[in-house]
Each structure stands twice: as C-alpha cells, then as structure tokens.
Amino acid sequence: MNVKIIRLEGNEFRFILEGVDVSVANALRRVMLAEVPSMAIDEVIIIENTSPVFDEMLAHRLGLIPLVTDLESYVLPEECDCKGEGCIKCTLTLTLEKEAEEEGVIVYSSDLQSQDPVVRPVSDKIPIAKMARGQRIVLEAHAKLGKGKVHAKWQPVSTCAYKYMPILEINQEKCLRCGDCVSFCPKKVLAIEGEKLVVKNIFDCSLCKSCEESCRFDAIKVSWDDKSFIFNVESTGALPPSDIVRVAINILLRKLSDLEEGLSIAVKEEAH
Amino acid sequence: MIIPIRCFTCGALIADKWEEYARRVRQGEEPKAILDSMGLKRYCCRRMLLSHTDLIDDILPFSQKIRKEEEVF
Ligand SMILES: [Zn+2]
Numbered sequence: 001m002n003v004k005i006i007r008l009e010g011n012e013f014r015f016i017l018e019g020v021d022v023s024v025a026n027a028l029r030r031v032m033l034a035e036v037p038s039m040a041i042d043e044v045i046i047i048e049n050t051s052p053v054f055d056e057m058l059a060h061r062l063g064l065i066p067l068v069t070d071l072e073s074y075v076l077p078e079e080c081d082c083k084g085e086g087c088i089k090c091t092l093t094l095t096l097e098k099e100a101e102e103e104g105v106i107v108y109s110s111d112l113q114s115q116d117p118v119v120r121p122v123s124d125k126i127p128i129a130k131m132a133r134g135q136r137i138v139l140e141a142h143a144k145l146g147k148g149k150v151h152a153k154w155q156p157v158s159t160c161a162y163k164y165m166p167i168l169e170i171n172q173e174k175c176l177r178c179g180d181c182v183s184f185c186p187k188k189v190l191a192i193e194g195e196k197l198v199v200k201n202i203f204d205c206s207l208c209k210s211c212e213e214s215c216r217f218d219a220i221k222v223s224w225d226d227k228s229f230i231f232n233v234e235s236t237g238a239l240p241p242s243d244i245v246r247v248a249i250n251i252l253l254r255k256l257s258d259l260e261e262g263l264s265i266a267v268k269e270e271a272h
Numbered sequence: 273m274i275i276p277i278r279c280f281t282c283g284a285l286i287a288d289k290w291e292e293y294a295r296r297v298r299q300g301e302e303p304k305a306i307l308d309s310m311g312l313k314r315y316c317c318r319r320m321l322l323s324h325t326d327l328i329d330d331i332l333p334f335s336q337k338i339r340k341e342e343e344v345f
C-alpha cells in the first residue's frame with residue numbers, strides 16, 4: 001500500500017492510492033462521506049425574527065453553514081458524559097443579533113458570534129437573510145458534532161470520489177501523428193510535441209476511450225490499473241482535506257478492532 | 273429567493289460566491305469566465321449561481337408593510 005500526493009492545496013486533495021483492492025478504496029470513501037464527524041448548527045432558538053426569511057428557513061440555512069471544526073476539543077453528543085443533553089464538551093453556542101437601520105441589510109455569517117473563537121463559519125461572506133428597515137433577528141444556535149450519515153450538513157467533504165489509474169499505451173511506430181485523438185479527447189490528455197504523440201496529463205483521463213475509437217491506425221490503447229486509484233477529496237472547509245483522510249483511516253481501524261474484539265468474545269463464549 | 277448556502281448536488285459551499293458573481297455579471301463579464309476564476313469546476317455548482325434569481329429584493333417591501341400594519345394595531 002502506497003500513497004502519492006498529486007495535489008494538496010487549500011480544500012482540495014488529490015492522491016494516488018496504490019496496491020489496494022476496490023473494496024478498500026470504497027470503504028475509505030464511504031467512511032469519509034458518512035463517518036468523519038464535523039461541526040454544524042443543530043438547534044436554533046429564535047427569539048425574534050421579523051425578516052422575510054421564515055424561522056424554519058433561517059434555521060435550515062444556519063444548519064448548512066460549514067463550521068471550522070476542532071475534533072480535539074469536542075466529542076460527539078452520543079459519546080458525551082451528558083448523554084446527549086448538551087454540555088460544554090459537546091455543544092457550542094453561537095448567537096446572532098442584528099437590526100436593520102436602513103433598507104436591505106444583509107445578515108452575513110460574520111454576524112454569528114461564536115463562544116469558541118476556533119469554531120466559526122468557514123466564510124464570513126455567506127448571506128443568511130436580508131432585512132428591510134426596522135426588521136430584527138435575534139437568535140441562539142447550538143452547534144454539535146455529527147456524522148454525514150445522519151444529515152448531509154455534517155459531511156466534511158463535498159466531493160469524495162476515486163477512479164482507476166488510467167494507462168495509455170501509444171504505439172509510436174503505428175502512429176502517424178494525425179492528431180485525431182488529440183482533438184477527440186474531451187479532457188485534453190494528449191498532445192503532439194515535436195514529432196511524437198505524448199500523454200500530457202494522465203490524471204485527467206476519464207477512460208472514455210474516445211482516443212482509441214478515433215484512431216484509424218490502432219496506435220493507441222486505453223486500459224487501467226485496477227489496483228491503483230486516483231482519489232479526489234474536496235473539503236467543505238470544516239476540516240483540512242488531509243485530516244479528513246487521516247481521521248477516516250482511524251475510524252476504519254477502530255471499526256475493525258471493535259469487530260476483532262466482538263469476534264474473540266464470541267469465540268470465547270462458544271468454547272465454554 | 274435567496275441564494276442557497278450549498279450546492280444541492282455535491283454540498284459545496286456556494287453562497288459566499290454569489291455577491292461577487294452577481295456584481296461581475298452586472299459589470300458585463302462573461303459568466304463562464306467568472307465561474308472559472310472562482311474555482312467552480314463541477315456543473316452542479318455552476319448551475320447554482322448561473323440559474324439563481326435573487327427574489328428576496330422583490331419580497332422585502334411587502335414584509336415591511338406587514339410589519340408597519342402590525343405596529344398600527
Ligand atoms: Zn455533553
């Protein structure tokens with residue numbers, strides 16, 4: 001098993017996972033989507049709302065705002081000592097209070113006051129509501145850790161997908177450099193450089209085989225390595241993308257050790 | 273009515289890009305160029321901005337009227 005990083009920039013993470021089966025790659029993908037916890041607003045107490053955005057819509061919009069997550073300082077409510085009732089270890093309170101002193105005042109995510117300076121909306125420019133003169137919004141929101149399998153707002157990734165590693169074989173003796181494959185490729189993977197047909201960005205290949213079909217001389221062959229995957233992980237901003245992969249691996253390991261424990265207990269009971 | 277916070281399909285945050293997008297479209301820039309420069313690659317996220325109509329400005333005056341009547345009674 002081997003990992004090669006193609007790009008790790010901002011919220012994007014692209015890497016090659018080598019020497020694993022699809023089942024392992026897919027397990028990793030599903031854990032990233034559904035099991036890696038992140039922070040999101042889960043409860044909203046609306047004290048006053050005279051804006052044209054209804055209470056339920058306001059609460060829904062607040063819930064969808066991705067929050068920068070600190071996995072070290074918070075625990076999942078179901079794993080907390082308070083048994084999900086809400087305490088400082090599992091719940092964070094954010095408040096919002098704004099009155100429009102002029103026409104058309106926009107309430108932004110930056111107007112949310114967080115108790116914890118670390119956990120805050122990932123962007124300050126998210127419009128939450130718009131108010132006419134004299135309208136007011138006063139509310140209290142409770143953010144909690146949660147998992148993507150419960151609600152998509154807790155998903156730390158927007159895209160999390162993999163594809164097989166493409167292999168393009170070019171037979172330079174058969175190739176006449178006609179350029180048909182270059183123009184047929186929708187991803188612009190191929191190029192003619194000098195007197196040679198070259199593969200320029202193999203990672204963009206979607207395995208559509210357009211180049212293979214367009215070639216009149218059978219000079220190009222598309223195949224893939226089914227033990228090697230190109231992963232594309234894009235974070236919502238809640239967690240750094242490399243952390244998402246690392247946490248996902250740890251969750252997967254914990255699930256397996258739980259399984260092992262369960263198995264050894266079952267075997268022991270059977271022996272008695 | 274008001275720009276959705278996230279893309280309906282993939283869940284990426286798009287609401288924070290709306291104001292810049294709308295401003296640049298008003299200034300006559302090509303939507304394709306704006307979306308490309310803002311790093312929206314997938315067509316699911318691109319259609320969120322491309323097909324949005326900000327109706328909240330049309331609703332605002334009516335919500336204010338209701339508030340004023342409430343004050344009178
Ligand atoms: Zn608690």
Ligand SMILES: [Zn+2]
Nearest residue numbers: 279282316317
């Ligand atoms: Zn999208």
